[in-house]
Structure formats: C-alpha cells, structure tokens
Amino acid sequence: MSDQPSFARPGKGIAAHFHPPVFYGASAIIFFFLAIGLVFPDRAESIFSSIQSSIISGFGWLYILAVGAFVLAMLYVALSRFGQLKLGPDDAEPEYNYLTWLAMLFAAGMGIGLMFYGVAEPVMHYSSPPVGDGGTVDAARNAMVYTFFHWGFHAWAIYAVVGLSLAYFAYRYNLPLAVRSGLYPIFKNRIYGPIGDAVDIFAIVGTLFGVATSLGLGVMQINAGFNYLFGLPNTTFMQIVLIAVITGMATMSVVTGLDVGIRRLSETNLILAVLLMFFVLFVGPTVFLLGAFPQNLGNYLGHFFERTFTMYAYEPNDWLSDWTLFYWSWWIAWSPFVGMFIARISRGRTVREFVLSVLFIPPLFTFFWMTVFGNSGIALDMGAAAGAIAEEVNADIATALFQFFEYLPGTTIMSGLAILLVTVFFVTSSDSGSLVVETLAAGGREDAPVAARVYWAVLEGVIAALLLLAGGLTALQTMTLISALPFVIVMILLVYGLLKGMNADMARLQPRLGPVAAHPVTELPWTARLNLILNQPQRQDVGRFIKQTAEPALEAVAHEMRERGLDALVAEDRDEGVALTVNSQDVRSFVYGVEPQRHLVAAFTAGDVSRGETKRPHVWWAKTYFGDGSRGYDVMGFTREQIISDILAQYERYQTMMHSHSTALYLTSPDPGQVA
Structure with a gap:
C-alpha cells in the first residue's frame, strides 16, 4: 500500500492513479490560457499586460499584507509551544541527513532565479532605484537592501506556510499529501468535495505557471549564454528548441524517481553553485565583499518592517509592480511546488526545526550569493566597466551574468559553467515540479505511472514555450500574477487551519488532562x-x-x-x-x-x-x-x-x-x- 492515503477514484490503468476533477479541471484552465496565445498571437501581449495592470492595481495591497502576515505567523509557530510538535508520529525520524535535506531545499527553491537575477537585479536597482538618484553610493547600498528583501525571509516564509501545513496534516494525521488537507480544521469532510478540488486545482495551476516562469527565465539565460560563447542566434525560436531539449532531459530525471534523480541533481547543483560563487569571491574584490555582507545584512534587518509594508502610496511608481509584487506572486505561485516538495522530504522533523531551517538557512546562502555577485557587479560598474554593465543589463537582462564575467579572469570557462548550472537548475525545477503536480493530481498518491509524470513534465515545457511566443517576460509575469491571486486566499486559510490543528494537539499535552498512559x-x-x-x-x-x-x-x-x-x-x-x-x-x-x-x-x-x-x-x-x-x-x-x-x-x-x-x-x- 502507499504510505499516504488518497481520494483518487478506483479505475484501470492511468485512470486509477489520478483524481479526475482535479486532473481535468487543472488541465482545462491551463489550456484555456494557453489558447489565448495561440488564437490571438498578435494581441496576446496587450491582453496579458492589461490583466497584469488590473491585478496589481486592485490586489497589490493584498499581496503586501498577506506576505507580511506569513512571516509573522511562521516566526510565532516556530518560537511558541507549537515548535515541539513533530511532522509525523512522536517517534518519527528524518529520512534524509541534514546536509542532503538543505541541498534539496535550496536546489528546488530558487536555483534559476539566483542565476538570472544574481547580477541583474542589484545592478538595475543601483542604476534605476524606486526613489532617489541612480548611480550613487546610496543607490548602491539600497540596491542590496531591495535585493535581500525580495529573496529573503519573506519568500521562504511563503514556502514554509504551504510546506508545514502539508507535512503536518499528512504525516501526523494520515491525511492525503494534498493542499486541501490543510483546510480540514475549517471545512471538515467537505475538503473531499468541490471545495477541496478547487483548492488543489489552484495549486496545480499555480505550480505549473510558477515553474514555467522559472523555465522561461532559465532558457532565456541559456540562449544568451550560447549566443555569447558560440554566436547561437538569440531568438524566441531558438529558446523553444532549447526548452524542448532540456525538457527531454528533465523527463528522463522524472522517471528515475525522487531519490535517484532529484537527490543527485540537488547535490550537484549545490557543489557547482558554491564553486562558481567562491571563484567570483576570490578573483573579485574579496575584502570589499566580505565587509559588504554583514553591512548588507544589517541594513536589510534594520529596514525589515519598513520594507515589508511599503506600498509607495504617497509616491506611486511602477517599481513596486515590476519588482516586489511580481516576486510575491512568483513565490506564491511556486509555493505549492516548493511546499509540497519540502513536505515530502521533511517527515520526522520538529515544527521548530522545519520552520527555522526553511526560514533562515536558504536565505542566508542566498544573501551571500547576492552579495558576491550583486556587489561585484555594482563595484565593477562603478569602476572598470564605467557604466557598461548597467547599460547592457537594461538592454537585455538575460545577458547580465555573461557581461559581468567579461571583467573577470576565465571568462569563457565561467560562462560555460554558468550555462551548465542553469541547465541543471532547469532540469531540477522541471522534474521536481512534475513529481509535485503528479501527487496533487493523484489525490495524494505517490505511485503514479511514468506516463502521468511525463505528461506534467512535457506540459511545463509547453507552457514556457507558448508564453515566450505570446509575449515573453510580460506573459510569464502576468500568468504568475493570475495563478497566484486565488492561492493567496488559500494560504491565509492554511495558516488559520494550521494554528487550529496545532492548538488541538497541544491541548492533548496539557498537564490538566492528568497522566496519559x-x-x-x-x-x-x-x-x-x-x-x-x-x-x-x-x-x-x-x-x-x-x-x-x-x-x-x-x-x-x-x-x-x-x-x-x-x-x-x-x-x-x-x-x-x-x-x-x-x-x-x-x-x-x-x-x-x-x-x-x-x-x-x-x-x-x-x-x-x-x-x-x-x-x-x-x-x-x-x-x-x-x-x-x-x-x-x-x-x-x-x-x-x-x-x-x-x-x-x-x-x-x-x-x-x-x-x-x-x-x-x-x-x-x-x-x-x-x-x-
């Protein structure tokens, strides 16, 4: 029998391994949005831009308040009496050692994004800050605060909410490993009907479009790298060809399973990323970077609450929608994927260990990464490059990393390593996302046949390809915003249900109940x-x-x-x-x-x-x-x-x-x- 129960209906063949309302409902919604790009190719970009503007103007405040609340809720859960509870029976032990667990967290979380935005985002904030003049020392200092803010505790608090809810109710109460299970304290057995189906459909749609956004960014950077190294045309057609090739590689990883495929790729990712980061650290302005890291961290923490709730209500501009709201929606859309994935590998850990590790360990690595690449890029742009890096980044953000490498020794080798790293992150994100979506569509089952996994892996590649055709980065950002909006409400309910369930468990342990046999x-x-x-x-x-x-x-x-x-x-x-x-x-x-x-x-x-x-x-x-x-x-x-x-x-x-x-x-x- 499967380790986790499910609500998938009995049947024969593949049909016995998925929950029809969720599988067909999610597929229908995805194909509907993709049809916009196919039926109206000339108007797709304007349609997506209009939808994006409507969501940002009408619901931007909801993203800001919700993400701030998620950070506070996770800190409360970790530091309160709830932290002693285990994700599983009281005697459960972790399935993976700590280092492997952290490697899987990092690789599944933000791999492609770190490569794509490591140089580009700090340099863009430095050259075009939301307030004040660009190209100054103050702009450089604040650029790192903005970058840390977007990639720090807020992002991982979003992942922690979904991951903790899934792991808690699946492993401690034997409920299906599906997002709907976290709503049981609120809706009781109604989660097995249309309410639960809708929740899991939102989770699948968000996951697929969130992953597709990452894959789209990744393939844009891979194409830019091949163009830089070999003169390969930097076109949408070439990006679609690359998506097809790398999606095939991801599909091969999917069929090998979690332990064989994802575990090895995750460990490889971490090794390659650390090698690249330390190379830049040692050949770049080492002393400056080591001094900048604690100062960046201090500035970030010092402006933490101010930045958390800043809406630029008194000084409206497009910066908030182009950066913060896009990131929050991207992380929310990704949260079913990352949350489900970290839940699957976290059985046996305490709530406190889970939350504090997820909330602090990956962000600290990310902060150091952004300091090494971002501060190096800014320092070079202020010095030897004389503004050339900022000019190239604003012209084509996908080329940022390779333009940066031009000012370091071993340019060709480092560019090739960067392409390899992005490719591995692409494969990891795709196969991880396929396994997660397969579990959601199968009602919590983890034994779906290869055909089901291949379906989702291929669909992720198709979504990324069609969105690139329909509007490029704008289309990717818009679909992320659309898919994230309903899931914000679901996540708020997940926090409420989690607190109710944990409070019930802690009541069982109170001394007033008398000795328990x-x-x-x-x-x-x-x-x-x-x-x-x-x-x-x-x-x-x-x-x-x-x-x-x-x-x-x-x-x-x-x-x-x-x-x-x-x-x-x-x-x-x-x-x-x-x-x-x-x-x-x-x-x-x-x-x-x-x-x-x-x-x-x-x-x-x-x-x-x-x-x-x-x-x-x-x-x-x-x-x-x-x-x-x-x-x-x-x-x-x-x-x-x-x-x-x-x-x-x-x-x-x-x-x-x-x-x-x-x-x-x-x-x-x-x-x-x-x-x-």
Missing part, C-alpha cells in the same frame, strides 16, 4: 516474556501474530461497538498492519492500529557496533499506533483478551479527553477514518 495497562506473564527474550521475533512471527491474534481481537471489539450503534471498522493499513477505526463526524476518530516494525538488537561489543546497522541482527515488534500521533508500544505476545483490554483502555482515554476538552482538543482535528 504511554504503555499498555496489561502485562505479559513472566513465562511469556522469557519466551520472547529467548526467541526474538522475526517478520514472519509478527505477521502471524497480527493475523491470528491482533486482528481477531480488533474484529471482536469492532463487532461489539457496531452492536452499540458506533461506526467501527477493521481494515488492513500501512505495511501489513491492521487498524480499528471508530469514525466520528465531529471529532477526531479513534484509531488503534498494530503494525510490524523492525528494531536493532542491542550491541554489547565494539565489534557489533562496527558492523553497521545493515549487518547487525534485528528484532521485530508488533507496534501499536494511534490517531493522535502519540507513541506506540510493542504488544507482541499478548493474548487476544489482553489486546482487547488494551484497546478498551485506550478508547476510555480517548472518551475521557473528548468529553473533557472536546471544543479545544478534538473539534478541529482531522479524521483519518475518512481517508483510510
């Missing part, structure tokens, strides 16, 4: 315990115990509960386990499950330890698990009557807590029984 109320006879010690159970022993003892015990309790009017059922769950679920419409359902779980036999010598976990002997447990995420325990060797007694003890605890704190504790909690 962490172990069964029954004990094995000493002879049975001795037998388990001398004959350590293996997988087949636990499987036989679950089938012959645990499952009949659960069936007996379920039968009696049904006789008394309760909606109780027993079903296979997880990995050859079995679970009793007592469904409830208004509160979290009661779940008592038993599953096989492997544990290392204790090592008593240095030789045993040196053998490594894979070569050391293991013992198997018949471990319990519950619907509230609390720790389970081994019931291997229990008799049928003892298991029944333990079930009733846990159910009594459930009833006591429900009646004592139903409003605070269970009223807003999700119902695993509805999605099992």
Whole structure:
C-alpha cells in the first residue's frame, strides 16, 4: 500500500492513479490560457499586460499584507509551544541527513532565479532605484537592501506556510499529501468535495505557471549564454528548441524517481553553485565583499518592517509592480511546488526545526550569493566597466551574468559553467515540479505511472514555450500574477487551519488532562516474556501474530461497538498492519492500529557496533499506533483478551479527553477514518 492515503477514484490503468476533477479541471484552465496565445498571437501581449495592470492595481495591497502576515505567523509557530510538535508520529525520524535535506531545499527553491537575477537585479536597482538618484553610493547600498528583501525571509516564509501545513496534516494525521488537507480544521469532510478540488486545482495551476516562469527565465539565460560563447542566434525560436531539449532531459530525471534523480541533481547543483560563487569571491574584490555582507545584512534587518509594508502610496511608481509584487506572486505561485516538495522530504522533523531551517538557512546562502555577485557587479560598474554593465543589463537582462564575467579572469570557462548550472537548475525545477503536480493530481498518491509524470513534465515545457511566443517576460509575469491571486486566499486559510490543528494537539499535552498512559495497562506473564527474550521475533512471527491474534481481537471489539450503534471498522493499513477505526463526524476518530516494525538488537561489543546497522541482527515488534500521533508500544505476545483490554483502555482515554476538552482538543482535528 502507499504510505499516504488518497481520494483518487478506483479505475484501470492511468485512470486509477489520478483524481479526475482535479486532473481535468487543472488541465482545462491551463489550456484555456494557453489558447489565448495561440488564437490571438498578435494581441496576446496587450491582453496579458492589461490583466497584469488590473491585478496589481486592485490586489497589490493584498499581496503586501498577506506576505507580511506569513512571516509573522511562521516566526510565532516556530518560537511558541507549537515548535515541539513533530511532522509525523512522536517517534518519527528524518529520512534524509541534514546536509542532503538543505541541498534539496535550496536546489528546488530558487536555483534559476539566483542565476538570472544574481547580477541583474542589484545592478538595475543601483542604476534605476524606486526613489532617489541612480548611480550613487546610496543607490548602491539600497540596491542590496531591495535585493535581500525580495529573496529573503519573506519568500521562504511563503514556502514554509504551504510546506508545514502539508507535512503536518499528512504525516501526523494520515491525511492525503494534498493542499486541501490543510483546510480540514475549517471545512471538515467537505475538503473531499468541490471545495477541496478547487483548492488543489489552484495549486496545480499555480505550480505549473510558477515553474514555467522559472523555465522561461532559465532558457532565456541559456540562449544568451550560447549566443555569447558560440554566436547561437538569440531568438524566441531558438529558446523553444532549447526548452524542448532540456525538457527531454528533465523527463528522463522524472522517471528515475525522487531519490535517484532529484537527490543527485540537488547535490550537484549545490557543489557547482558554491564553486562558481567562491571563484567570483576570490578573483573579485574579496575584502570589499566580505565587509559588504554583514553591512548588507544589517541594513536589510534594520529596514525589515519598513520594507515589508511599503506600498509607495504617497509616491506611486511602477517599481513596486515590476519588482516586489511580481516576486510575491512568483513565490506564491511556486509555493505549492516548493511546499509540497519540502513536505515530502521533511517527515520526522520538529515544527521548530522545519520552520527555522526553511526560514533562515536558504536565505542566508542566498544573501551571500547576492552579495558576491550583486556587489561585484555594482563595484565593477562603478569602476572598470564605467557604466557598461548597467547599460547592457537594461538592454537585455538575460545577458547580465555573461557581461559581468567579461571583467573577470576565465571568462569563457565561467560562462560555460554558468550555462551548465542553469541547465541543471532547469532540469531540477522541471522534474521536481512534475513529481509535485503528479501527487496533487493523484489525490495524494505517490505511485503514479511514468506516463502521468511525463505528461506534467512535457506540459511545463509547453507552457514556457507558448508564453515566450505570446509575449515573453510580460506573459510569464502576468500568468504568475493570475495563478497566484486565488492561492493567496488559500494560504491565509492554511495558516488559520494550521494554528487550529496545532492548538488541538497541544491541548492533548496539557498537564490538566492528568497522566496519559504511554504503555499498555496489561502485562505479559513472566513465562511469556522469557519466551520472547529467548526467541526474538522475526517478520514472519509478527505477521502471524497480527493475523491470528491482533486482528481477531480488533474484529471482536469492532463487532461489539457496531452492536452499540458506533461506526467501527477493521481494515488492513500501512505495511501489513491492521487498524480499528471508530469514525466520528465531529471529532477526531479513534484509531488503534498494530503494525510490524523492525528494531536493532542491542550491541554489547565494539565489534557489533562496527558492523553497521545493515549487518547487525534485528528484532521485530508488533507496534501499536494511534490517531493522535502519540507513541506506540510493542504488544507482541499478548493474548487476544489482553489486546482487547488494551484497546478498551485506550478508547476510555480517548472518551475521557473528548468529553473533557472536546471544543479545544478534538473539534478541529482531522479524521483519518475518512481517508483510510
């Protein structure tokens, strides 16, 4: 069985692996917007520009307020009592080591954008600031504040909102790994109907257009690089050819799966990016850059709240819409993609570890990157280039990086490395986005066939290509704004639902509830315990115990509960386990499950330890698990009557807590029984 439940409908072939309303609904919306560019090619750019202006003038304030609120909400969650909660059962452990996890966060988050805007944005803010004169020392200082603002904590707070909501409700409450799951505390079981379908459709559309924007920027830069190095024509046709070639590479990565494809590409990205960054650091104005970094960081933090809520209401200009609002909509459109991706790789981490790592580690690297490239570009433009870099960047933003390399040694080698890095980021973004969209369209399933993954990977490339034909950068920006607008509302609801769900979990842990049993109320006879010690159970022993003892015990309790009017059922769950679920419409359902779980036999010598976990002997447990995420325990060797007694003890605890704190504790909690 899949690790995550889903609401995908049964069927045959590919149809068995997606949720039709979401799959067809998202596809229809995407094809509708693409048709504008195909049917009205001459008017497409003006249509997109008009839509962009309407959204910015009517809803710019919403983007500004919402993103500021997301930053404050994530800081509150991380630093409050909620931070101790785990993304999964209480005893869950992370699947990836910390460095690999951070590499995957960075590579999936902003790779192409860093390459495209690393030199271009600081230089453009320096030459054309929103207020004041360009080309001055003050303009150079403020240019880095603007850049840090757009690429810093605000962007990653947006990702953290979606990622935390998905991971929390999927891994702690066994809900589908879909955006709709984060709205369960608000809409209850209605998330499995049109409301939930609409939410996931918005998430898919936002993801595809957000990724397409990145792919469009990436291929524009790749084309500019090939034009610089080899004289390849810098045209829209050539960019579409490059999209087709690189999308084919991305599709190959998609079919290899998460661990083989994305993990290796993410680690490669980080290595190449660090090499390029340190090269610029050491051959550029090293001492100046090392001094500029803390000063840039201090200026950014000093103007943090001022910049967060600046709307230029008293001095209207196009700068806000061209930069800040575009970025906020881009990050929001990307948030289902990045949020889903980081949720999938973050099981077992605490809420505090997740939020603080996502909120601070990638931005700190980004700040240093922007300092190295941005300050170097500004310094060269003020010195040796004598304004030439700024002139070239304003003429064609895609050429910024390559014009910058002209003033450094090893120009050709560094330009080639930059093209390779952008290409790898392109592939990583495409295959990551395909895996995420596939999960959304499949109702939380992660076992969709290759054809489904290829469909989304190809569609991402098609979207980028058609938008380049329909208006270039303007079309990319406009579709990002359009797709982000409805998802702003969804994200606000995700924050509200997350706080309600976490508050319910924390209420369970309050001391006023009295002692909570962490172990069964029954004990094995000493002879049975001795037998388990001398004959350590293996997988087949636990499987036989679950089938012959645990499952009949659960069936007996379920039968009696049904006789008394309760909606109780027993079903296979997880990995050859079995679970009793007592469904409830208004509160979290009661779940008592038993599953096989492997544990290392204790090592008593240095030789045993040196053998490594894979070569050391293991013992198997018949471990319990519950619907509230609390720790389970081994019931291997229990008799049928003892298991029944333990079930009733846990159910009594459930009833006591429900009646004592139903409003605070269970009223807003999700119902695993509805999605099992």
